[in-house]
Amino acid sequence: MGLGLGLERRAGGMTENRFHTPFGDYRLQRLPARRRELLRAWDAADEYLLHQLAAQGGPAPESRTLVLNDSFGALATALHAFPLWSASDSVLSQEATRLNYRTNGLADDRLQLLTSLEMPRERPDLVIIRAPKTLALLEYQLHRLRPLLSPATRILVAGMMKALPAAVWKLLESLVGPVQTFPGRKKAKLMEVRFDPGLAAPPNPYPSSYRLENTPYRIVNHANVFSRERLDIGTRFFLQHLPKGRGRETLIDLGCGNGVLALMALHQNPEAEVHCVDESFMAVASARATLEGALGPEVNARFHAAADLREFAGKSVDRVLCNPPFHQQQVVGGHIARQMFRDARRVLRDGGELWVVGNRHLGYHKTLKQLFGNVELIASNPKFVVLRAVRLSGVKGPH
Numbered sequence: 001m002g003l004g005l006g007l008e009r010r011a012g013g014m015t016e017n018r019f020h021t022p023f024g025d026y027r028l029q030r031l032p033a034r035r036r037e038l039l040r041a042w043d044a045a046d047e048y049l050l051h052q053l054a055a056q057g058g059p060a061p062e063s064r065t066l067v068l069n070d071s072f073g074a075l076a077t078a079l080h081a082f083p084l085w086s087a088s089d090s091v092l093s094q095e096a097t098r099l100n101y102r103t104n105g106l107a108d109d110r111l112q113l114l115t116s117l118e119m120p121r122e123r124p125d126l127v128i129i130r131a132p133k134t135l136a137l138l139e140y141q142l143h144r145l146r147p148l149l150s151p152a153t154r155i156l157v158a159g160m161m162k163a164l165p166a167a168v169w170k171l172l173e174s175l176v177g178p179v180q181t182f183p184g185r186k187k188a189k190l191m192e193v194r195f196d197p198g199l200a201a202p203p204n205p206y207p208s209s210y211r212l213e214n215t216p217y218r219i220v221n222h223a224n225v226f227s228r229e230r231l232d233i234g235t236r237f238f239l240q241h242l243p244k245g246r247g248r249e250t251l252i253d254l255g256c257g258n259g260v261l262a263l264m265a266l267h268q269n270p271e272a273e274v275h276c277v278d279e280s281f282m283a284v285a286s287a288r289a290t291l292e293g294a295l296g297p298e299v300n301a302r303f304h305a306a307a308d309l310r311e312f313a314g315k316s317v318d319r320v321l322c323n324p325p326f327h328q329q330q331v332v333g334g335h336i337a338r339q340m341f342r343d344a345r346r347v348l349r350d351g352g353e354l355w356v357v358g359n360r361h362l363g364y365h366k367t368l369k370q371l372f373g374n375v376e377l378i379a380s381n382p383k384f385v386v387l388r389a390v391r392l393s394g395v396k397g398p399h
Helices: 044-055 072-080 091-103 135-148 168-173 233-240 260-268 280-296 335-346 363-372
Strands: 007-010 014-015 018-021 024-027 065-068 084-088 113-116 126-130 154-160 178-181 188-193 207-212 218-219 251-252 273-278 299-305 315-323 348-357 375-382 385-389
Touching: 018 044, 018 072, 024 072, 024 091, 044 072, 044 126, 044 188, 065 135, 072 091, 084 091, 091 113, 113 126, 126 135, 135 168, 154 168, 154 299, 168 178, 168 188, 233 260, 233 348, 233 385, 251 260, 251 335, 260 273, 260 280, 260 315, 273 280, 273 315, 280 299, 315 335, 335 348, 335 363, 348 363, 363 385
Parallel strands: 065 084, 065 126, 084 113, 126 154, 251 273, 251 315, 273 299, 315 348
Antiparallel strands: 007 014, 018 024, 154 188, 178 188, 207 218, 348 385, 375 385
16 A cells, blocks of 8 residues: 555654645655654644644735745645745755645746755745744844834744743744744644834844864855854764865765764865755855865865765766764654665765764664665764774665
C-alpha cells in the first residue's frame, strides 16, 4: 500500500500522509525521504492554524500571504490558491514544498519561495509564522519583517507547546506588538499579534561574529547557525586534530555551518580548493562571510546551499570534513548523518578520506565501518571522537 491511498505501511501500523484541511485534502511527504517514515509532514500546530484562519474567513481572494518556516510545505500547499511567499532557511523545506505541489498536481505560479535572508518587496496582507526551533532566527525574522507591516496586517504565530517558551511571546511583544493567545489544542498553541507602529524596537543584532581563539580571524554567524556565540566544544576538538594539507587537493566541508573548519583547512593548506556545503541558507552565507572576511574575496572556496552532494561528480574529491547534525528540526536521529556519509563516499576518489567528529554515544564508527569497510579512531576524549574512513579501491559500499 503506497502514497496513493494516503497511508504508508510500516511495522506496527500505518503512517498517515493525507493532510485534511478546511482548504482541501493533500498528500504530503517529508524530506529526506525514508522507506519507513514514521513521521508526518505536518503537525497539530499546522492544523490549528489553518482551522483558525478558515474560521476567520480565510485569506481574501487576492490578498498576499507570507509564510515563515513552513517545514515541509504543508501550509503553502494548503494555501496554494492564494498569492503566497514562503520563506525558509532550509533547502530541504523548499524541495519538499515543490515536491508536495507536484504530488498534488498544483500549479506553482502563485508561489514564490524565498530564503531566510530574503523578504518580499511588497507588503503582505497576512503573515503566518511557524515558530522556529531557534529563538534567534525568529528575532532576526521579526526585525526584517517590521518595515513590511502595517496595523492592517494580520499576523498569526503557531507552534507546538514544547517549542513555544514564554520567550517567544516576550519577543513578539517587544518587536511587533500586543499578543492574543488562543486556547491550546492537541498540544499546539496559536497566537495573533497586532502590529504597533509606535513601538521602539532595538537594532537587529544579526549577523554577529566572534574572534577565533589564537588566530586573527573573525567567525561570522547568521541567526540560525549552530553555536553562533562561541566555538562549540566538538569543533574545537576537531580543529586540534584536523588533517594537515597535502598541496593541491579538493576538499568539502560538509555541513559547513559558519565555515570555521573550511577556514582552518585553508589556513593549513592554501593550495586546496574548498567547497562549503550546507542545507541552511544562513550557514552558507555565514561561511562565505567568514572565509572572504578572513582570506579575502578571492579565496579559493565555493559555497553551496544544498541538501546533498548530487552536484559533485563521483570520485572527484580528495577529502571531506564533517561535523554532522544529529537532529532535523525537533526530531533526533542518525538518518541525516548516515546520508552525509553515503554522499561523501560516492564523491571521494579512491584513497580519499572522510574525517568525522561526533559525540561518542552516537556510534558513528559502526556506520562508517559498514559504509567504507574501514574506520580509524584518530582521537578521543570523554565526550567526542574524531574518526577517519578511507574509500578503498575495489571495495563496494552497501546499496
